Amino acid sequence: MTQPTTTPPGGDPTTADLTAPTPAVGDGGPDMVQLLTPEGERVETPNGAPYAPYVDALTDDELRGFYRDLVLIRRVDAEATALQRQGELGIWASLLGQEAAQVGSGRALKPQDYAFPTYREHGVAWCRGVDPLNLLGMFRGVNNGGWDPNEKNFHLYTIIIGAQTLHATGYAMGIQRDGAVGTGDPDRDAAVIAYFGDGASSQGDVSESFGFSAVYNAPVVFFCQNNQWAISEPNEKQTRIPLYQRARGFGFPGVRVDGNDVLAVYAVTKHALEEARSGQGPFLVEAYTYRMGAHTTSDDPTKYRVSAEVEVWKLRDPIARLKAWLAHEGKADAAFFDQVEAEGDELAAHVRQGTLAMPDPEGASMFEHVYVEPHPHVAAQREEFVRYQASFEGAH
Amino acid sequence: MTTLTIAKALTNGLRAAMEKDPKVVLMGEDIGKLGGVFRVTEGLQKDFGEDRVIDTPLAEAGIVGTAIGLALRGYRPVVEIQFDGFVYPAFDHIVSQVAKMRARSLGKVSLPMVIRIPVGGGIGAVEHHSESNEAYFAHTAGLRVVSVASPQDAYWGIQAAIATDDPVIFYEPKRRYWDKGEVDLDTPTAGLYDAVVAREGTDCTVAAYGPMVKTCLQAAQAAADEGRSLEVVDLRSLAPLDLDTLCASVTKTGRLVVVHEASVTGGLGAEIAAAVTQRCFYSLEAPVLRVGGYDVPYPPSRVEEEFLPDLDRVLDGVDRAMAF
Ligand SMILES: Cc1ncc(C[n+]2csc(CCOP(=O)(O)OP(=O)(O)O)c2C)c(N)n1
Numbered sequence: 019m020t021q022p023t024t025t026p027p028g029g030d031p032t033t034a035d036l037t038a039p040t041p042a043v044g045d046g047g048p049d050m051v052q053l054l055t056p057e058g059e060r061v062e063t064p065n066g067a068p069y070a071p072y073v074d075a076l077t078d079d080e081l082r083g084f085y086r087d088l089v090l091i092r093r094v095d096a097e098a099t100a101l102q103r104q105g106e107l108g109i110w111a112s113l114l115g116q117e118a119a120q121v122g123s124g125r126a127l128k129p130q131d132y133a134f135p136t137y138r139e140h141g142v143a144w145c146r147g148v149d150p151l152n153l154l155g156m157f158r159g160v161n162n163g164g165w166d167p168n169e170k171n172f173h174l175y176t177i178i179i180g181a182q183t184l185h186a187t188g189y190a191m192g193i194q195r196d197g198a199v200g201t202g203d204p205d206r207d208a209a210v211i212a213y214f215g216d217g218a219s220s221q222g223d224v225s226e227s228f229g230f231s232a233v234y235n236a237p238v239v240f241f242c243q244n245n246q247w248a249i250s251e252p253n254e255k256q257t258r259i260p261l262y263q264r265a266r267g268f269g270f271p272g273v274r275v276d277g278n279d280v281l282a283v284y285a286v287t288k289h290a291l292e293e294a295r296s297g298q299g300p301f302l303v304e305a306y307t308y309r310m311g312a313h314t315t316s317d318d319p320t321k322y323r324v325s326a327e328v329e330v331w332k333l334r335d336p337i338a339r340l341k342a343w344l345a346h347e348g349k350a351d352a353a354f355f356d357q358v359e360a361e362g363d364e365l366a367a368h369v370r371q372g373t374l375a376m377p378d379p380e381g382a383s384m385f386e387h388v389y390v391e392p393h394p395h396v397a398a399q400r401e402e403f404v405r406y407q408a409s410f411e412g413a414h
Numbered sequence: 415m416t417t418l419t420i421a422k423a424l425t426n427g428l429r430a431a432m433e434k435d436p437k438v439v440l441m442g443e444d445i446g447k448l449g450g451v452f453r454v455t456e457g458l459q460k461d462f463g464e465d466r467v468i469d470t471p472l473a474e475a476g477i478v479g480t481a482i483g484l485a486l487r488g489y490r491p492v493v494e495i496q497f498d499g500f501v502y503p504a505f506d507h508i509v510s511q512v513a514k515m516r517a518r519s520l521g522k523v524s525l526p527m528v529i530r531i532p533v534g535g536g537i538g539a540v541e542h543h544s545e546s547n548e549a550y551f552a553h554t555a556g557l558r559v560v561s562v563a564s565p566q567d568a569y570w571g572i573q574a575a576i577a578t579d580d581p582v583i584f585y586e587p588k589r590r591y592w593d594k595g596e597v598d599l600d601t602p603t604a605g606l607y608d609a610v611v612a613r614e615g616t617d618c619t620v621a622a623y624g625p626m627v628k629t630c631l632q633a634a635q636a637a638a639d640e641g642r643s644l645e646v647v648d649l650r651s652l653a654p655l656d657l658d659t660l661c662a663s664v665t666k667t668g669r670l671v672v673v674h675e676a677s678v679t680g681g682l683g684a685e686i687a688a689a690v691t692q693r694c695f696y697s698l699e700a701p702v703l704r705v706g707g708y709d710v711p712y713p714p715s716r717v718e719e720e721f722l723p724d725l726d727r728v729l730d731g732v733d734r735a736m737a738f
Pocket of ligand 1: 138177178179214215216217218219245247248249309313443472474496500503
């Protein structure tokens with residue numbers, strides 16, 4: 019297998035670097051790749067330069083498409099949050115604030131790539147063409163997953179923190195064995211992307227997946243959405259060095275990108291995926307972003323974080339900056355923005371109606387799909403269950 | 415006497431244990447400022463500091479593994495696992511290390527630690543948030559497993575679990591966290607490993623623990639309205655089982671229905687049925703019956719009411735026992 023050729027970023031850290039407390043890098047620090055400022059201006063920096071060509075290659079249509087994705091998925095998210103408040107969903111994990119990290123990376127994928135999400139990747143699902151209603155089923159409580167992952171190469175949501183990073187690595191090892199890495203055929207070479215959070219970086223599974231992917235040189239891009247919080251715990255409770263630097267210790271490159279800059283996320287992820295597909299092995303992308311809402315609808319962030327922090331991040335909104343840039347460059351006009359708004363209304367209506375129309379499953383459905391082969395205990399219990407349920411008919 | 419919810423009784427019990435013994439430390443995800451996702455540790459970090467109420471990285475193996483080290487050094491860690499389904503990353507440490515340390519050291523080393531686990535369903539959560547995994551731990555020699563069902567037991571049970579030198583898996587019935595009850599702050603009603611008769615009766619014994627105790631008490635009330643007298647035994651301790659109390663009840667009533675949320679196959683009900691049959695064979699008027707979850711993965715929340723034993727399923731079990 020080919021060995022990595024990309025040099026990990028950054029020079030050798032000194033002892034002082036390594037023992038210093040985590041610097042407060044509320045703005046992501048100087049290593050962060052950014053192509054579009056929060057004010058919506060394209061910037062040219064040395065560490066952004068290698069990635070700029072990916073953006074330059076985009077058509078205006080594609081750029082407008084990014085905007086459309088961002089707006090629509092935010093709209094889906096808002097509708098789902100409202101549905102939860104109205105009792106139609108048991109719980110909802112909002113992606114508010116993380117749209118660019120998800121759309122930028124999701125749009126960098128090719129159809130033959132495979133995505134392993136955690137439970138918040140609604141924007142990636144959107145980019146893969148998964149109907150948002152599929153996502154809502156689990157949150158409504160009518161199923162525990164519910165879609166065919168192989169249809170769009172988008173795996174089921176994984177709630178056990180970090181587990182999917184190992185699955186992604188194994189899947190990538192399968193791609194390798196199938197000879198679909200480094201052939202030079204753009205329609206054949208494939209990679210895997212594994213999503214996880216800053217909190218997840220503490221799980222053993224994540225370290226193990228780094229280790230496995232590195233020693234097998236597996237074509238997997240680890241995509242960490244560092245949204246600063248793992249429920250109530252800030253980054254400092256998970257790590258002492260910036261997360262992207264972890265990759266170096268495992269022998270593969272790690273890059274921090276402005277997670278609220280859809281262009282930069284797209285470019286960096288595209289590069290990482292190309293490296294993986296061409297046989298250079300794993301790559302860690304840390305998308306530096308912020309969870310604007312609560313962890314889930316069950317959480318109360320006022321207990322552990324100050325509102326001033328939220329205000330700072332509001333100014334870094336991923337949608338506003340792209341809109342400003344598109345408008346300033348004359349790549350999109352008011353009619354386009356209005357049309358996207360209208361599409362959002364339609365999509366929200368689809369989500370609402372589809373959710374309300376989602377029936378509760380039959381009780382007997384719990385006995386389905388437990389095993390591939392018939393199982394006498396399950397069959398017997400199913401029969402007993404059906405008989406027992408029938409005994410109530412006409413009674414109560 | 416004072417009235418508390420189970421959650422608040424636990425908070426007060428933890429507080430009392432921490433005040434009594436400076437070696438008691440709490441560890442877990444989000445247990446500091448947030449007070450845990452169920453707020454059981456609310457206010458404790460403020461009062462005892464970050465060294466004693468430790469917000470940990472998001473890593474269950476890490477939490478239990480480091481708690482082992484702290485216990486080896488003389489501390490008494492009380493670990494919070496956020497939800498039942500998240501204990502598995504720590505499973506290896508619990509069954510391979512925690513459970514066996516004392517035997518391996520020929521009694522030289524003990525691990526006085528408590529692993530608190532909110533357990534069971536009925537709160538409409540997504541997957542992995544509603545599991546009953548007590549059988550895995552009760553099956554492992556070296557662990558003690560207890561499950562509280564009332565504020566009184568919560569308050570005293572957590573203190574007793576912390577005080578014992580053995581490792582304890584401490585189950586808290588999450589859908590009962592907000593149930594209120596009387597707590598006698600001066601005296602515990604029963605020892606940590608004692609079963610108690612929660613309601614006296616003569617026709618049939620119903621044995622349960624944790625969240626199902628309330629369901630069984632409701633079933634007993636409904637049965638009484640129809641002229642049938644059920645005795646409800648709250649097992650409280652799952653490993654070891656207090657068979658003396660249970661068998662005394664079964665000897666009296668001649669019948670036993672065991673109720674739990676966990677899937678029936680290989681569940682604790684199987685162990686209880688075997689043990690009671692062995693001891694009380696000549697007193698039994700009917701085979702020991704089990705009412706529990708089906709042998710399927712815990713279903714999505716919109717179906718969980720049909721998965722979980724409810725009052726009717728308990729009464730149905732009793733009917734079947736009485737029909738022999
Ligand atoms: C093994 C495990 N432990 C605990 C949890 C409970 N939990 C769900 S999300 C979460 C925080 C995750 O934080 P992070 O990885 O940063 O992702 P984010 O939710 O911020 O996107 C926790 C502790 C879980 N789902 N799985």
